[in-house]
Amino acid sequence: MDYQAILKQYWGYDSFRGIQENIIRSIGEGRDTLGLMPTGGGKSVTFQVPALAQEGMCLVITPLIALMKDQVQNLKRRGIKALAVYSGMSRQDIITTLENAIFGNYKFLYISPERLDTEIFRIKLAKMKISLITVDESHCISQWGYDFRPAYLKIAEVRHLLPDVPILALTATATPEVVKDIQQRLEFRKENVFRMSFERTNLAYVVRQTENKASELLHILQRMEGSAILYVRNRRRTKEVTEWLQQQGITADFYHAGLDDAVKDIRQQRWQKGESRVMVATNAFGMGIDKPDVRLVIHLDLPDSIEAYFQEAGRAGRDGQKAYAIILYAQSDSTTLRKRIPDNFPEKDYIRDVYEHLQYYYEMAMGDGLGCVREFDIEDFCRKFKYFPVPVDSALKILTQAGYLEYTDEQDNASRLLFSVGREELYRLRELGEDMDRLIQAALRSYTGLFTDYAFISEETLAIRTGLTQRQVYEMLKELSRRRIVSYIPRKKTPYIIYTRERVESNRLNIPPAVYEERKARYEQRIKAMLEYVTNDTACRSRMLLHYFGEQNEHDCSQCDTCLRLRHKITTDKQADSLSGRVLHCLSGHSLTPAALADQLLVEKDLLAETLRQMMDDKQIFTHNGMLQIRK
Template sequence: MSEALQILKKYWNHDSFRTPQEEIIDSVLNGHDTFALMPTGGGKSICFQIPALMQKGICLVISPLVALMKDQVANLQKRNIKAIALTGGIKSDEIIDLLDNCQYGNYKFLYLSPERLQSDWILERIKNIPINLIAIDEAHCVSQWGHDFRPAYLKIAHLKSHFPKTPFLALTATATPRVKEDIIKELELENPQCFEKSFERKNIAYMVFEIEDKLFRIQQILKKNPQPSIIYVRNRRACTDTAAQLNSLGFKTTFYHGGLATKEKNKNMQLWMQEDVQVMVATNAFGMGIDKTNVKTVIHIHLPENLENYYQEAGRAGRNEEKAFAILLTSPSDIAQTENQFIYILPDKSFLKEVFIKMCNYFQIAYGEGINEKYSFNLNQFCHRYNFPVLKTYNAIQFLDRQGVISLSQEFSEKITLQFIIPSKEVIRYISLNPNDEEIVLAILRAYPGIYDTQISLNIPFIAQKSKHTETEVQTVLEKLKEKDIVDYHSKNNDTTLLFNEIREDERTINRIAKYLENQNKLKKEQFEAVLNYIKKDDCCKSQLILEYFGEKKTNNCGICSYCISKKEKKESKISISKKIVHLLKTSDLNSREIQSELNNPSDDIIFALQELLENEIILIKPNNKYSLKQ
């Protein structure tokens, strides 16, 4: 047994490597710069963790994702492997101690973000650490054509001059051919060994269905496949609402989104991992480090922003190599809604400049000043003051963060979290006894329908505006509700901390980064067009469409996607379906849902048959929307 395999067995209890893990490990051990494209679930981390453990020294892992860094460090520490992550919020003196530990404490892994490398003093300390491998995770971030470009990645190549004999390992799960070229060029990989695992997942049936009643179709899917499932939704409200609907229909369901407290996230995660519940309804915050092999179905009920994200989320199904389903449910209104969600909120250069100038004015930063100044920042208050749209402003500020103009210490969060802890009928009783509070309480209930089920982040300026009261009056009512044990109410002082990394130079700053903004907006529009192509193109295998997007050519159809299945199915004559419907209605009156549940035919064919039967006056529709045979 090779040393690499012994380490795999000792720490991870696996008896063999997946393709092409072993080849990547050998390449790194032989000192080659290496590029590895391994789709979701391919086991990328093993490719740098094992060679690092086989050599003296420490592996430097550069990653943009704090959650992933923490997750990997925790997993290594569980295996008694010494690892450190320099995440945000760590004070300078603590960083010095941690780097001393790396130099003298026999640590094997140092995780940090690319932005950390931009601090000269941190770079100086790293130069003195015996680094045996530099692993760049999420390497597509170095490409402005990648779906998550971060300019700080462009500085990683500078490490070459300090560690000329240390191999670079660039890892990514999603890269088109253009992005791959960019990664090799921008990281200055020298004659890299390239390993690309196919994006093909032969056991996943990619399904696209255009339907009006998504909840009904979800019921059908979950009944047919009672194994663990994930349902991805676009936002937190849809997350709690969908989970509540499924629970009311008898499906054991929990939910996960970025606004939950860590304790609740972990609790809900364990319920699903241990299969105490069948369904996890989640936003894209769910998925980091998830290693559950027997997920049968992944359902998206909103259009994804791009195929990169969709492929990663869909790929959480079927990791046990058994047949699984990646299902995308669409309706005619989805395209317009998604354009509003992703395309129309992209900031252009003039809006970006306006946000930046107003932000500097907000903190009273004079021209030519502001570098290294730190402020507490609340997004909703800022938007309320200047009448900015929140999502578009968030995208502008996030872009400034990615360009290194500013640094955000954490995700945006609200000051107030709230949950009603008494039944709705008791809340109505309270309103009748306290009419002065009615407008505020009703504004909250209308804005946050899931507020009986979970703690909701409350936007005070929004509620004040909707109820036509002042923010102070809203907070007074909340305090009163808390005193009477009507709500669980928490006021948090955890606004985002915002650090200015440059002096204020309005035109110069924005002009320097504008080209990246234009490229980003163009890319996002192209990516959304690819999503539309995926859902609309009805004369091609869905698996082939995904492979083609990632630069793979395949001539054979998968045989299991929605297109291939529809092609296989013998089109049953409309007369035959009509006969089935007439036979059913001889027993009892039924509505369209009940008929669809009884028959195995596509819903469009059933609706067509029903219309013909109505026109020919063979059946009639009653006031209760049930079909009946005409006497």
């Protein structure tokens, strides 16, 4: 198979990078394959090239909607047919997309793991000709990993529906334990791993200890040029820090999962074009976003694992030019990080209480519940039962893993539209204007039953079909709603509780060690590793990170803050050794004051003072009446 010809035809490259070709040939030969490649290592080429080389379609499973949209657009620009199914699409749009995947001669179908378990997908999948299954962010399938997602466990069921189709798993962060677990969970026929070195020779890792993070942050941004990502722990902080940076004259935007999709797209585009220099974000930002010239990734708050830090830091310098990954660390950060352990793993009695109060919240009788789906407003729940949101969120996730319910965290609900006026009255309206009329016609052509019941709609689809922007579509629908021509319910992000079994007595809840004690122990280990990394002042930071992921290398990076400090110390020590010999030479035969000695030696006063102190400690010299003398 001439994979290089495909690479040249569609991407314009003459040769593959690193382990790309090894992975491509392995999957092309039908072998289940796991590829470990750092951020920016060119993962997408490893499944796109072999998929183009054979008949049928590649099913790409990824949780990253931004990545789906970005890669589908990139493939289309190259003349390659690609589709995506993700949360927020209407049922009709999903059905249309899946039908196109069956009959439209498409090469790629991107889908989120949550969609794998839907009846409509399973029915349509049986009619598709799938040549390859690709699992991106495959570490999410491992309960021992830092970002476990239960929906990933459904992938093995899809394998049973497609028994002869090989699977390619890809990840940028996996410990040796997780590497083994990924292959077992995805039911690899045989272990088969390709590893690309995680070493980033152009990326300098720095930990700056400071009790005044604002001052240090400003100093770094003023001293160093280029685009930057600034990671903080929560949504509230993204806005506060952005406003502060703007007051300092630095262009900045903020980004988190709770923002409207249109707002996120605008801010992302502004940052990617360089119109705003700094993106202040939670960990929701960065995955699937390809901006190669990020010069700085700064963590204002500590991540709770090396895996998360390594992935976020790796977004700097993807163009191969010098870049910096900087953590600003204060002593209080250690306490803050350790507090996340009880936040993420509240006591079992607390989890039982949350479960019990959930039944009161929904007025759920004993034995009821199986299959029930309920919207969940965590703020309202916490207000009624006097809880704090973070441990409640964690308790619900543990109950999900224990099999009692499914807690979907902020799922997109598609917008809904219903015409409030009849068809005849609608056609009599003349003063709405050309754009509004075009929008109404597009809605009527795109969706059925709009006069009798609410229909799920997509502002994005309507924007494409009318030539308007998504913001214009949104504002026009709001105006039509204000005039009572339509009833418009904009899309919102709503968590759901889905009962996967009937309600039981809270004292009969079984939360097994694999779900609680073992996962808590691993979480504590990850916290400990993160704290060891930031408090270390003797080992090369690059080597520490590589060692964590099971990669041994024998050389220091020579550019992290630890390497630079140790090199400076060695240089200073050598200078001091040389200087002590010159001091002894000057003092041989007569005494001198420190000032007179400094005049003779012509050296920095600080270095001389340190050398004299060391020589006194070593009993080489002493002072008598303010005069330096050699000890006989």
